[in-house]
Amino acid sequence: MDAEPLVFTLDQIKNVLDPESLIKSQEHGFVAYSQGRVVVPPVGHLCFDDPPGDCHIKYGHVSDGGWFVVKIATGFYRNPELGLPSSDGLFVVFSKRTGQPQAVLLERGFLTDIRTAAAGAVTAKYLAPRSLRRIGIIGTGIQARMQLDMLRHVTPCREVLVWGRDSAKAELLKSDPATRGYSVEIVRSVAELAAECQLIVTTTAARSPLLYADHIRPGTHVTAVGADGGGKQELHPEVFAKADLKVVDSATQCRDYGEASYAIKAGLVKQSELVELGDLIRDPQLGRRFEDQISVADLTGVAVQDIEAANLVLQRLVGL
Amino acid sequence: MDAEPLVFTLDQIKNVLDPESLIKSQEHGFVAYSQGRVVVPPVGHLCFDDPPGDCHIKYGHVSDGGWFVVKIATGFYRNPELGLPSSDGLFVVFSKRTGQPQAVLLERGFLTDIRTAAAGAVTAKYLAPRSLRRIGIIGTGIQARMQLDMLRHVTPCREVLVWGRDSAKAELLKSDPATRGYSVEIVRSVAELAAECQLIVTTTAARSPLLYADHIRPGTHVTAVGADGGGKQELHPEVFAKADLKVVDSATQCRDYGEASYAIKAGLVKQSELVELGDLIRDPQLGRRFEDQISVADLTGVAVQDIEAANLVLQRLVGL
Numbered sequence: 117m118d119a120e121p122l123v124f125t126l127d128q129i130k131n132v133l134d135p136e137s138l139i140k141s142q143e144h145g146f147v148a149y150s151q152g153r154v155v156v157p158p159v160g161h162l163c164f165d166d167p168p169g170d171c172h173i174k175y176g177h178v179s180d181g182g183w184f185v186v187k188i189a190t191g192f193y194r195n196p197e198l199g200l201p202s203s204d205g206l207f208v209v210f211s212k213r214t215g216q217p218q219a220v221l222l223e224r225g226f227l228t229d230i231r232t233a234a235a236g237a238v239t240a241k242y243l244a245p246r247s248l249r250r251i252g253i254i255g256t257g258i259q260a261r262m263q264l265d266m267l268r269h270v271t272p273c274r275e276v277l278v279w280g281r282d283s284a285k286a287e288l289l290k291s292d293p294a295t296r297g298y299s300v301e302i303v304r305s306v307a308e309l310a311a312e313c314q315l316i317v318t319t320t321a322a323r324s325p326l327l328y329a330d331h332i333r334p335g336t337h338v339t340a341v342g343a344d345g346g347g348k349q350e351l352h353p354e355v356f357a358k359a360d361l362k363v364v365d366s367a368t369q370c371r372d373y374g375e376a377s378y379a380i381k382a383g384l385v386k387q388s389e390l391v392e393l394g395d396l397i398r399d400p401q402l403g404r405r406f407e408d409q410i411s412v413a414d415l416t417g418v419a420v421q422d423i424e425a426a427n428l429v430l431q432r433l434v435g436l
Numbered sequence: 437m438d439a440e441p442l443v444f445t446l447d448q449i450k451n452v453l454d455p456e457s458l459i460k461s462q463e464h465g466f467v468a469y470s471q472g473r474v475v476v477p478p479v480g481h482l483c484f485d486d487p488p489g490d491c492h493i494k495y496g497h498v499s500d501g502g503w504f505v506v507k508i509a510t511g512f513y514r515n516p517e518l519g520l521p522s523s524d525g526l527f528v529v530f531s532k533r534t535g536q537p538q539a540v541l542l543e544r545g546f547l548t549d550i551r552t553a554a555a556g557a558v559t560a561k562y563l564a565p566r567s568l569r570r571i572g573i574i575g576t577g578i579q580a581r582m583q584l585d586m587l588r589h590v591t592p593c594r595e596v597l598v599w600g601r602d603s604a605k606a607e608l609l610k611s612d613p614a615t616r617g618y619s620v621e622i623v624r625s626v627a628e629l630a631a632e633c634q635l636i637v638t639t640t641a642a643r644s645p646l647l648y649a650d651h652i653r654p655g656t657h658v659t660a661v662g663a664d665g666g667g668k669q670e671l672h673p674e675v676f677a678k679a680d681l682k683v684v685d686s687a688t689q690c691r692d693y694g695e696a697s698y699a700i701k702a703g704l705v706k707q708s709e710l711v712e713l714g715d716l717i718r719d720p721q722l723g724r725r726f727e728d729q730i731s732v733a734d735l736t737g738v739a740v741q742d743i744e745a746a747n748l749v750l751q752r753l754v755g756l
Contacts, residue, residue, distance in 0.1 A: 120445060120542060121526070121542060123443050123540070125440060157480060157481065157482060158480075160477060160493060160495060161477065162475070162477065162495060162496070162497070162504060164532055164535075167533065169534075170535075171495075171504065171506075171530065171535065173493060173495065175482060175491075176482070177482070184484075184491065186491075186493060186508050188506050188528060188530075188537070190535030191535065192533075195534055195535070198534065200536070204534070204535050204537065205537070206528065206537055206540075208508060208526065208528075210508075212484055213487065214489075214512050214515055214520055214524070215489045215490075215524050216510070216520070216524045217524065217525070217526055217542070220540055222440060222441060
């Protein structure tokens with residue numbers, strides 16, 4: 117009982133995580149969150165100027181769970197100039213019975229990335245139209261690849277269009293292991309992508325809109341995962357206004373930042389129109405009812421995703 | 437550079453920490469704090485009911501330092517029933533240049549305890565009267581022992597009186613290694629202790645006053661270290677009012693909780709009368725000028741103490 121906490125490396129964590137279980141864990145987490153069974157205090161934050169970077173501390177627990185989780189995540193955006201990834205971090209898991217640290221997960225940002233991708237898959241599972249013929253990915257980074265790698269578990273669609281600012285980077289996606297089994301085509305504009313795709317996932321760190329309302333055809337679902345903090349934006353606020361179904365991971369958080377916040381601040385959307393993903397999972401009546409509806413989901417990231425991902429990893433690693 | 441963070445155990449940490457360097461590190465930290473060179477966001481907090489416990493997350497950095505530190509500390513007060521210590525925790529140290537985690541210090545609460553004791557020694561160094569003949573310790577727990585073990589480095593006084601609710605536990609102090617070289621006598625009342633001691637350190641988790649103003653004679657310094665959170669109190673508010681010198685580790689924090697907060701709320705002390713320890717270290721004119729003055733120091737614990745303690749440990753362990 118008074119043993120040292122177990123320390124697990126990124127390789128150990130990657131080895132035990134299977135996508136289907138992770139997707140299930142995220143579904144479970146969103147439901148618990150929307151049922152009010154999750155305790156998540158405000159995010160802690162440190163900001164650095166030289167070089168620019170930030171640190172977020174997310175922590176909390178599911179009321180009926182045995183653990184609480186503290187995630188420390190950093191983003192230092194000039195790291196690639198040093199040959200280093202821009203994101204890093206780790207999780208610490210504690211017992212709710214004794215307060216003792218049980219495990220340190222040296223996940224280096226991987227769990228945050230992959231739980232975000234798994235949440236994208238959950239969203240597609242519940243909201244993508246049945247007649248999905250093409251997936252459109254906006255952005256060409258880690259999250260673009262991970263989203264595709266997760267989507268294979270919730271849809272048989274294997275036709276993909278990709279748009280990115282850097283077309284050379286977009287070309288690299290074609291040979292990325294994450295896109296195996298997909299037919300990937302690079303397009304020259306967001307408009308072209310949106311015209312052809314019934315599921316669009318935006319995965320960029322954009323700070324001004326890339327996707328506009330007039331791009332979007334009936335029978336489309338859009339998931340936006342990039343706006344995980346203040347100042348970030350991928351969708352024009354009219355996209356949210358135009359959508360028949362306006363879905364968010366957290367109604368309170370999406371009021372403060374993320375895509376929905378811009379639409380609310382612009383007076384285009386009322387908070388009461390937002391449906392939480394966790395509520396929709398429990399009651400699919402809240403989701404897509406007609407093929408030609410437009411749905412939008414704003415995933416800003418909630419700590420319960422980290423809690424559930426950590427729970428799954430620990431179950432696999434130590435049978436907790 | 438992209439190496440795994442180093443993980444250090446409690447034994448490794450204990451092996452490299454020497455009391456004199458730790459005391460110096462705390463002095464340095466208090467000065468940096470009072471000079472406004474420390475960035476310390478609000479403390480993160482989780483609270484549990486069954487069993488009762490809490491988790492505090494303290495984090496921050498010294499502006500001109502190369503690291504930032506996140507400390508996660510837990511207190512689960514029924515742990516002793518399970519044969520476990522009530523406090524636990526760990527530190528994570530990150531690079532301010534890359535955001536990468538550099539080290540995980542599995543200190544299990546030890547660094548918090550020992551930096552608190554070192555801060556007590558700093559306070560005694562600057563505020564105890566020269567004619568110190570007896571040290572009085574109120575409380576018989578870990579902090580009582582650690583305070584004595586640190587005080588030996590700042591005073592030649594070796595006469596100690598101890599008072600505790602549990603006299604059997606007090607007797608155990610006599611044979612504790614931390615009290616080697618001291619002559620320890622157990623007294624039956626706080627009044628008796630205060631009548632004989634010129635330096636009094638209160639180290640309990642009390643939630644109502646133990647030490648009253650009429651206990652305290654001229655030429656006494658009192659350091660209170662127990663009130664590290666809301667609801668805790670060891671000194672009657674009149675003690676603060678009676679003191680010629682009213683010292684705190686953090687003027688803003690001591691307004692919110694700790695001994696000074698009760699005196700301020702009772703209208704007995706103005707915030708402008710409080711002197712920060714860091715200011716007093718830089719300008720001893722702010723400290724004791726006459727032997728018969730009464731001084732009181734309220735140490736609620738500030739994150740810079742953790743940052744400096746972690747810096748010292750890392751310097752010793754990896755030469756950072």
